[in-house]
Amino acid sequence: MADVIHVQGLGKAYGRHWALRHATFTVRAGEAVGLLGANGAGKSTLIKCLLGLLRADEGQARLRAHPSYLPEQLQLPESLTPLDILRCLCRARGWSPRCAEHALHEAGLARRYWGKAIRHCSKGMRQRVLVAWCLCGEQRDRPLLLDEPMSGLDALGRAEVLGLLQRQRHNGAAILMSSHIVPDMVRLCDRVLLISGGRIREEVRLSEHSLAEAEALERKLASWQ
Template sequence: MKEIVKVQGLQKKFGKFKALRDVSFTVNAGEVIGFIGPNGAGKSTTIRTLLGIINRDAGEAKIFGKDVWHDSLEIHKRISYVPGDVALWGSLTGGEIIDLFIKLHGGGDKSKRDYLIKRFELDPKKKAKGYSKGNRQKVGLIAALSVDSDLYIFDEPTSGLDPLMEAVFQEEVEKIKRAGKAILLSSHILSEVERLADKVVIIRQGKVVETGTLEELRHLTRSTVTMVTEGDVARMASVNGVHDFKQTGNQATFSADNAFINDILSEAAKLGVKKFESVPPTLEDLFMRHYEV
């Protein structure tokens, strides 16, 4: 797969404060990377470094094989970026601003622009100073999606959008992904990341603490099992890999280590299983697990 973004051992200090201590990940063509972490973890600092807005203190950061700081002008011709709070020129209309953004990028597809204005239900004739937060986001998204870029960087792109518009955004991202584009998506809306991302990069205190597909990350975590048996279900409590065991009558609920699922199933079979349900962790569960420790 073609490597579009490569970040290796990125570090950045603001005065004495280390905002980025060790950030490494890659984004390939046709791939959506979900970049998640709590407030202040370093997501926007990483993105601002990639955009060449700030320079790093150490590490490597490349887009299209080029250095993000030295070759930023060249890189920018092929990327679209939408921040979490799109700033607009208040006296221009939304439509004029979209056209300006498209022109600054070197041109875009007018029919795509019109299609997106309809999809996002934006009134392009209104002056930007009259727009709500959600409408300002729409202007940024429409402009970014109207141009043909090879890399799309979204930093909390749907903040302020209602769920219907969030869904429109997700559909449009799926389309650009299918077209082979690379997408870096930083978002607090974990259901959005869960739906779109091929891989997730979890950052905490300036350090990447986990990278992998959702399936890989799920494998590291416990599933929630609910089971009912004919025999005494209490015997499950002492099986390897069973945690947080709770029992009501002959029904038990516990979290199960995936590595021990075989032991758990064979012990359960001895008891005569009447019901067995195993629910894998959601991205939210995985995320909470990283921040509770």
């Protein structure tokens, strides 16, 4: 499988402080890789450098196609409806606006909320709209960059979104996801990159996707605090 995401020695400094340093890894089509670390470890910085939202001070990053990105703490326009927003985003990418309806349905947002203004939607529903955006599109082996995708979702919602992401992965998407929720990460990902102090300390390959693996990762992270 070809590399969809290729990162070589990526680094970002704020003044003298390196928020990210020497990050090197690849993500192939049909693979899910997790970024795990404490707050301020450099997970979001890495994703934003990859997308060009932050200018990297060293190294390079390459994405094989335009990514679908789910930012952390994004506020959607309150006066618009989920369907309006997704249709508009789809048009901007040159996709059929019908993609939006299909994606909202897949993301599990009840049809009665499709036409309601975002201000009437709960936090979980808003998150589903963003997840739906990541499901839009026709290209199968595209990069999906997800920054805390489970934020605001209840247990059932998280399970549903995990299922959707699994399906995307099986269809060939290359997923790079950051999250604090270790069990979710273990269930979805093939590999986890453990980040601390802006550096990738360790790469852990997950084989069992079990609770025991999640606990071992949590212990390892705690030992670095």
